[in-house]
Amino acid sequence: MDDRDKILELYKDLRVADVRDGMDWNMMHHYGSVHYEIRPLFRTRVVGIARTARYVPYEEAVPSMTPDEYTDWAKWYYKEVCYDPWHKSITNGDFMVIDQSGVDVGILGSNNTLGGIKDGIVGYLSNGGVRDTDEVILQGVPVWSKFISQKMDQGRIRFDALDVPVNIGGVVIRTGDVVVADGDGVIVVPRKLAYEVAKYAHQELKSDKAGRKRIYEAMGRALDHTVI
Numbered sequence: 001m002d003d004r005d006k007i008l009e010l011y012k013d014l015r016v017a018d019v020r021d022g023m024d025w026n027m028m029h030h031y032g033s034v035h036y037e038i039r040p041l042f043r044t045r046v047v048g049i050a051r052t053a054r055y056v057p058y059e060e061a062v063p064s065m066t067p068d069e070y071t072d073w074a075k076w077y078y079k080e081v082c083y084d085p086w087h088k089s090i091t092n093g094d095f096m097v098i099d100q101s102g103v104d105v106g107i108l109g110s111n112n113t114l115g116g117i118k119d120g121i122v123g124y125l126s127n128g129g130v131r132d133t134d135e136v137i138l139q140g141v142p143v144w145s146k147f148i149s150q151k152m153d154q155g156r157i158r159f160d161a162l163d164v165p166v167n168i169g170g171v172v173i174r175t176g177d178v179v180v181a182d183g184d185g186v187i188v189v190p191r192k193l194a195y196e197v198a199k200y201a202h203q204e205l206k207s208d209k210a211g212r213k214r215i216y217e218a219m220g221r222a223l224d225h226t227v228i
């Protein structure tokens with residue numbers, strides 16, 4: 001098992017809250033929690049290894065053209081201006097992290113997110129928008145984003161860089177960092193702290209389970225997977 005698989009295994013049962021505590025136990029109180037305005041489209045839990053991409057505003061004016069000319073232009077735009085190069089180099093367990101510089105577009109949609117899942121992406125995190133959200137939810141694609149946007153990329157945003165440090169909700173995320181996301185939001189662990197944080201996150205999870213198990217038993221409540 002390589003380091004990456006070891007880390008994914010180590011984090012697979014940890015909740016965002018446990019990882020938060022594990023960061024605190026390593027004097028990282030100030031760091032790691034992505035701003036609470038970044039929320040899941042639907043509640044689920046995903047652990048992955050960050051893969052980052054940055055997009056920036058498109059500075060040119062869209063030339064005047066007929067709708068049929070626009071069809072070709074839109075295709076050209078996807079190919080040359082706002083492409084998703086990460087699609088070509090996905091590793092199983094990647095958590096795709098998109099910095100879209102505040103532009104109101106849905107870089108993520110039902111099509112490109114599902115294509116990434118097919119190739120091994122486990123979830124998406126964006127400080128921007130997602131669209132086609134009814135299908136994204138139906139397809140069960142885990143997405144944490146700042147907003148929902150109806151808009152296409154054309155004339156609004158361009159691809160800038162892959163595997164650069166990005167700022168998502170106040171946290172600098174680098175390709176290779178550990179990303180844990182659930183109904184509480186998203187937390188990022190710098191790769192060099194991954195083992196130490198996991199150790200104390202497990203300590204917290206264990207004590208949480210034991211405490212709630214005692215209450216379940218006192219209530220005569222059937223035990224579930226969160227306490228055993």
Ligand SMILES: O=C([O-])CC(=O)C(=O)O
Pocket residue numbers: 106107108109110111112113131132153
């Ligand atoms: O085309 C895009 O950039 C996003 C989108 O709507 C999809 O992937 O379905």
Ligand SMILES: [Mg+2]
Pocket residue numbers: 109110111131132
């Ligand atoms: Mg779409």
